[in-house]
Amino acid sequence: MEFPSLSDIKRAHTRISKYIYNTQIMTSSTINEIVGGEVFFKCENFQKVGAFKMRGATNVIMSYRPEERLNGFATHSSGNHAQAVAKAAADAGVKAYIVMPSNAPQVKVDAVKGYGAEVTMCEPTEEARAEACKKVIERTGAIQVHPYHDTRIIAGQATAAKEFIEEQPELDFMITPVGGGGLAAGSALTLGHVSPTTKMILAEPEAVNDTYKSFKSGKLEGVKDPKSIADGLLVSVGELNFAIIKEYVHDIYCVSEQEIVDAMRLVWERMKIVIEPSSAVAVAALIKHKEVFAGKKTGIIITGGNVQLNELPF
Amino acid sequence: MEFPSLSDIKRAHTRISKYIYNTQIMTSSTINEIVGGEVFFKCENFQKVGAFKMRGATNVIMSYRPEERLNGFATHSSGNHAQAVAKAAADAGVKAYIVMPSNAPQVKVDAVKGYGAEVTMCEPTEEARAEACKKVIERTGAIQVHPYHDTRIIAGQATAAKEFIEEQPELDFMITPVGGGGLAAGSALTLGHVSPTTKMILAEPEAVNDTYKSFKSGKLEGVKDPKSIADGLLVSVGELNFAIIKEYVHDIYCVSEQEIVDAMRLVWERMKIVIEPSSAVAVAALIKHKEVFAGKKTGIIITGGNVQLNELPF
Incomplete structure (x- = not known):
């Protein structure tokens, strides 16, 4: 399969625009203080069905x-x-x-x-x-309809980063979590096409670090029996998705289960928005590596807000 | 004490504007469907310190x-x-x-x-x-600094309704919860001054229905040993606050503890925002009396989002 082109992404955006929200971008003075930089959150938890999917x-x-x-x-x-x-x-x-x-x-x-x-x-x-x-x-x-290993899925998920960079064109970094890699590859491609100075960072649970291992070794590697609170990220990265990630992603940061829970709690408590554990993975990576993002402008895609309220980790 | 004037409210707004957020207004297609009308939520849970206070x-x-x-x-x-x-x-x-x-x-x-x-x-x-x-x-x-029985407190809390009606001037109803009555009286006064066709509705827990009882009898009544999950509403309405409420409020609806919890859960699950139980009291009143709000435009002030995440009722 070929990589989606910029035209594919633009066509996807035109095609889906009346069925989706151009979700809002939020900021948090607390998180800006923690990081010592400016952080922008694109709230796909407010998307239809509660997720960028x-x-x-x-x-x-x-x-x-x-x-x-x-x-x-x-x-x-x-x-x-x-x-x-x-x-x-x-x-x-x-x-x-x-x-x-x-x-x-x-x-x-x-x-x-x-x-x-x-x-x-x-x-x-x-x-x-x-x-x-x-x-x-x-x-x-x-x-x-495959969840991630499909050019059209990648082009569709890419529209979140496209909206984000159109509204915040001066981002130094963008962070998304990576599971199957639809959003990760789509976001990286979008930046590669329209904002190559914005560095794409992926965030992954340590317990499901197949993309991290593959990124470092250069070839697709798996993870046996993956278990993480980030239930949206348990799948392994797709082949096409990984090919794009290898070419367009700057780095991948891994975070522990406790770091995911702490980041999720921080966002709920301070930003007053409901995000799912998979989204918290990106926030955890931001905080864990805050020295990278200090003094910079960083965009995070909050991927979703679908949580079992009676099974919270806190 | 005299009622705050419209000038008092305007002066308060000018005085505080650089220290507060003009919080955003959200909508929810799910809640619009439930009610059969248009509902707007002014998100004071996103305010500094997480509340309109x-x-x-x-x-x-x-x-x-x-x-x-x-x-x-x-x-x-x-x-x-x-x-x-x-x-x-x-x-x-x-x-x-x-x-x-x-x-x-x-x-x-x-x-x-x-x-x-x-x-x-x-x-x-x-x-x-x-x-x-x-x-x-x-x-x-x-x-x-008294929490509610003070002209300047009422004028300050009134600025939330002022921003709300300026951005959504065609509201048929506005709903706020009532505890001590600072927000309730301030909102009612604001509507009385700038949008008298918008009916002010207050929402109160059945278990702490002092304002409801006072409103019906015309004289201040108390509640013995009030207990409610809506911990921000346990105080009795203030004298000045009640005088304003008596003159400017259209009606008061009471809701049960279960209705409060259900409304809180609905907002967390469907709107993906963290609201505290006191805020859910207003949403519960909306849903309980949806026949009143069907086909109408209703504004609800979401009063705050400060919740003990390890003590949730679900």
Whole structure:
């Protein structure tokens, strides 16, 4: 697969703009003081479905002609991508078929059903999910929407960084967390095209540091049995995503589970916004390496705000 | 005491404007759908010290001439007013003396000390607090800042509704919670002066319904041993505040403890913002009486976002 071009990103932005919010950018005097620099937070927790994933899923679904969409769309996901595909399919007026593992939180299952999607439960293994999704597609003729390893997903997620740099053109750094790498690759590409002086930093949990290891060794490496509170980042980085990251990312910082929890708590307490653990990974990296960001302008994409309120780590 | 005039409110706004944020107004498609109307949220949880109380305290402290402020300011409070007086005194470059009950959460004590205030702990009774505060004032010559029964406090808190109605001039209703009545009276007065067609609604916990009872009977009534999760609303309405409320408020709605918790959870989950239980009282009143607000434009002042994250009700 080829890297998405700047035109792909611009076209994605035009295509999805009426289905998404151009989310606001917040600042925090407390966090500016801690860092000794200026920090800007692009609040994708305020995005439709509560996460940036709405951008990529909408770009994929709306890139098909209406007559191609008739059989609907399918994916397997326990997280924000499931809600994004469900909502984007509803926006397109077609059916979504979502395969969810049996350990997915009920609140997420309910949210997906709330957008009118048909939910199929399966065993919580990668194989069972893929198999169940394949069966649904055979039965329905739905088109599969991959969560990150797709040029159109990357171009869609890239629109968050595009809005960010258009509103704050003087950023020295931009930080996003990295999981599968849709947002990470899309953001890095965008900066490479429109603001090459802005350095792209990725943030990853130490416990799921596959992208970090791959970035340092130059070849794709995995992590066995990944466990982290940052449940959106448990997947390994995709091949295409990693190829882009290798070329366009300045550095990757890893943070501990405790640093993630502390950063999440800091943002809730001081900024009064609800962010999910995956978003806190980027904030934790900022604070851990504050000497890098002191005296600089740094943008952080707050990726989402979908949290189980009855299972908080504090 | 006389009611604050519109000039008092305007002067307060000019006086405090460089020390406070003109906080943003948010909307939520989910809550609009629930109500069947348009709802606007003025986010004083994003205000300095995390609550609207910063407005009134700043107005009182900055209304003294610099040479009158030299001995500093004192108050007794376990809540947001304590932080507000501490911060406003720091902004004025003078000392704050805060008497806090021994059952005040450590995080709040730390916050007050963080603004450089001197904290005196005392027994958690109204008498002990008043006595300790009196002693501090005798020792230091500090000026006392009352949390709500003060024309200048009311004029200061009134500036939130002023900003709100200037940005959203077509509101049919405005809702605030009522405790001591500084914000409630200030908001009602503002509407009476500049937007008399906007109906002012107050929201109160059923468990602390002194203002409701007083409003219905026409004379000040108390509540014995008030207990509510809405810890900012446990005080009884002030005399001056009630006189204003009687004249300018359209109606008062009471909500149960469960309705408060449900509304708080709804806002955290769907709007991704951290609001304190006292703020949720207004949202609960909106939802409980949604037939009143259907098809209308309603503004709610989200009063604050200071919450003990390790003591959540869900």
